[in-house]
Structure formats: C-alpha cells, structure tokens
Amino acid sequence: MKKNIIENINKDNEKNLIDLSQVRLVVIFGIFSILFITLFIRSIDLILLNDKSFNSFSSNNSNIDKKNRSDIFDRSNVLLATNVKSASIYANPKEIIDKIEASSKLASVLNHQNSFDIQKKLTSGKPFVWIKRQVSPKEHFQVNKLGIPGIKFKQEVKRVFPQQSLFAHVVGSVGIDNQGLSGLEKKLNQRLLKSNKSVLLTVDTRVQHALRRELNLSMKKFDAIGAAGIIMDVDNGEIIGLVSLPDFNPNIKIKPSDDEAFSRATLGSYEMGSTFKPFTVAAALQNKIITMKDGYDATKPLKVSRFIIRDDHPKERWLSVPEIFKYSSNIGMAQMAKDLGVDKQKELLEKLGILDRSKVELSEVGKPLIPKNWREINSITISYGHGIAVSLLQVAKAYAILVNGGKKITPTLLLNDNNFIPDENFYNERVISEDTSKKIRGLLRLTVKSGTAKKADRLGYEIGGKTGTAEKPSRGGYQKDSIITSFVGVFPMDMPRYVIAIMLDEPKGIKETHFYRSAGWTAAPTVGNIIERVGPLLDVMPNKTKNYWKNFEATYISVKSNE
Structure with a gap:
C-alpha cells in the first residue's frame, strides 16, 4: 500500500510538472507573440506612416508628386511625353552608422553621383536628405541590394520623353x-496638370526626324554653330x-547649356537679310506703287544720307521688278522702298505679324527688335532685311500669308485646339489680294528657277523661295566674319x-562651294534636300509633268526683255 501511495505521489508530481511546462510554454508563446505583433506594428509604422515624416520634410513637393501631367502626342498619335512611376532615394542620416562607407557604396551604383557629395549630405545633421530623385529601375534594385540601414525609397511620378531630344524645343522639359x-x-503647365485629356500637337514625328537630320547634316557640313528650321501649313498655320x-x-x-536651351527658331531675333524683300515688293504691288513691268536703275551704288548701298550680284544696268527680285538687288529695293513710303511699309509688316511677338504656344518667344524712330533711312534698310531683327517663325508665318492668297493665319502647335476661339472675321481677313499673292508666288518661283536660289530647285516639286544673307550685328557695327544665312522655300508653287x-x-x-558661304550656297540647297525627304511624307509627290513656269509667262518675258 505504501508503494501505491508513492506511485500516486509520483504521478501527481509528473502531472504538475507537465502542467507547469505547459504554462511556461503558453507564457513564452505569449511573450513572443507580443514581440512579433510589436515588431509588425513597428514595421507598418516605418513603411506606411513614414510618409508623414517625409511630408514634413517635403510638403512643397507632395502635392506635385501625386499629379500626373497629361500625355502629349503628335498628329499621328505618336507619344511625345508621358508619366511613369519612379523611385526616389532619401536617407535618415541618424540611422546610418558608417556614413563614409555608405557614401562610397551609393556612389558606386548611382549615375552622376560622387561619394563626396553624398557624404556631405549624410553629415549635414539634417534628419532627412535626398540622395537621388527619380532613379532608374536598375539603380533602384542595386541600392536596395546594398541593404544600408537608413536608406529609403519614395515612389514619385516621373515625366519621360520617348523621342528624347527630337522635340526638345517643342514639347520642352x-x-x-x-x-x-x-x-x-x-506654356501649358496648368492645363497639363489639371486636365486628364491628352494633348494632340500639329507636329509630325516623321517630318521632324527628316528636318532635324538635314539641318544637322548642313550644320556639320558648313561648320555652323547652330541651325533652325520650321515647316508650316500655309493655309492654317499648323506647324508640322x-x-x-x-x-x-x-x-x-x-x-542644358545656354546654347542648347536657346531656341533659334522662336526665341532668337535676327536680321534676316534679303528674305525681307518679298515684303517690300508685296507692299508696293498691293498699293499700286509698281507693276511687274516697272523697274529701277541699278547701274551704280546708291548713296542715301551717309550710307552707300551696293548689290552683292551687281548687273550695273536698269533692272525690271522681277530682276530686282531674282537677283536680290539692294539698289533697286531701296528705290522701291522710297517710293512706297514708311507708313505703307509698316502697315503691311504689321499685318504680316512681323512687328509683334508671335502668339505660338511656347514659352520661348522672342520680341522683334524694331526702330524706335522709323525714318526713311530705316525704311530703306528694312526693305532688304537690315535694321530690324525678327524670329524665324515670324518670317515663316509672313511667307505663308504671301503665298496662300493673302489670308491671315496664326501659327499653332495645338491640333484642333478647342481653347482657340477666333474673331468671326478672322478667317475672312485678307492681308493682301489674291492677285498680289499670285505675283509673289511667281517671283519666288523665278528666284529658284533662275535667280539666287537655283540650288534649292528639285525636279518635280516646283519650289519657290528667297535667300537671305546678313552679317551679325555687334557693338558699333557688324561682324564681317559672322553671318546668318537663311532660305524660305514654298512648295508646290502651283498650289502652295x-x-x-x-x-x-x-x-x-x-x-564644294568654292568657299562661298552665302545663303544660295548653304541654306538654299538645305531646303531642297528637306523638301525631297518630307514631300512624300506630306503627300506631295514629285510630278515631272508640272510646269508652273508657264503660268508666269509675262514675268518671264519682262525679265528677258532687259537681258
């Protein structure tokens, strides 16, 4: 019996030990559960609630980061600008133990970053510092792989431009x-931020490629420091x-450098030389100061006040109006300007948009530089493109009006823009008559066919245009070694x-140019090359049977009769 009692006692002890062990396990499990929950909550705090501390450091940026800008497309729905999610790297320097080592490791995997700059940020004493904004996926992965405590990520919206530099001076940055x-x-910053609707532009990516390539080739060929080009629809002002x-x-x-950021197409104002001559002739024809059969004596240089006006291609004889135009006679043009008068010259230039800043939808738009006191001598020099500085875009618009029948247009980059509400008479307003426009078209074709722009001619395209060469102004005069050459071409001339x-x-x-550098040798052939490339893209095919020359037989005769 004693033995039974002892056995029962042992069993009770074993049971108590088992119960005690179970209690201990429950307690230990409970403790670990509490620790796990605490760590889990803390991790949630670090991951989710971390944005609150981030916003306290970057309250100015937080609203912007959440906003997508509207996508931008060309006229054929080719994507030009859109948004993607991107990681940005920041740090809490207090959590980083070895700041020198961390700086070295980060610099080794981040482009355009050096360890000294990163170390300077990490030792700044600030509780928050950016390391690099909007990193690439590869950089994101590599930094994350480093596993450096205190290095964290913030998701942002990044604007990307699939065409890279192609539309740098159109879409912008x-x-x-x-x-x-x-x-x-x-220019459209608020519209792009507030609207979810995509923006369609008038530009054509294919045409833009061709234009940029030909300009780049000419720029390298002639060792120019810059170049610019614009292709515009003459009927509606759409910039292609x-x-x-x-x-x-x-x-x-x-x-970017100042030179890269500067738009020579819209912001720069230049003296455009002889590309201004069609404006003088158009004004004189429109006001019936001259007819196509008239002319002026260009036998010798013309003295006006203290200035001597000479021709670059002197014929030293009487020249008809078409000859003055195609040979680009400064002497003939100066006499025409004197007969025209200051007021009538200014009136047409104003209607053509030459005297006002362009209203195109870009932030980089230059203001024309015009004389404060527009006297007769100013009128004379302006007649052949000196003493006034304008943008290439202004000249392109003016030529479009001259050849489209004289109808007023406004250059635009927005396709089917519902925000543009023109005056009811806008599309009916004429700057010059159809008859004057027709004569200018004939003179432009004449210049390419047998004048200073022969190197722009391309079989089947019936190109018309005008060259311009001007020395760059400097303090107290002009730089004879530095010139701007330009050519404004129109095609096809039978129906521009x-x-x-x-x-x-x-x-x-x-x-190759016999070391000549004037527009007839440099700018004119460049436009000819561009037209050969973009013509088919714009559904203008070369037609060898066309002969717009015949439509201007009277112009041709008036020239021949004086040669």
Missing part, C-alpha cells in the same frame, strides 16, 4: 518636381516641324501647301 520648365510643358540646334535630351535632369524656313548660324565656306 519639366523639373524634378514635374513643373514645366520650357516649351509647351511650361520645328527644330533648333544644338538641342538637349529632356530625360536627363541636368541643366507648305513653307519651309531655315537658318544657319555662322556657316563656313567649303571647297
């Missing part, structure tokens, strides 16, 4: 916080292509559809 910095992105070189890649968040205006900044003469 945005800053790191998605605010518009240049181009359409700046707009290029300024050098340009920049808006995807790279590094400030497009105007192409280009300029080369400081081209040099080469062996």
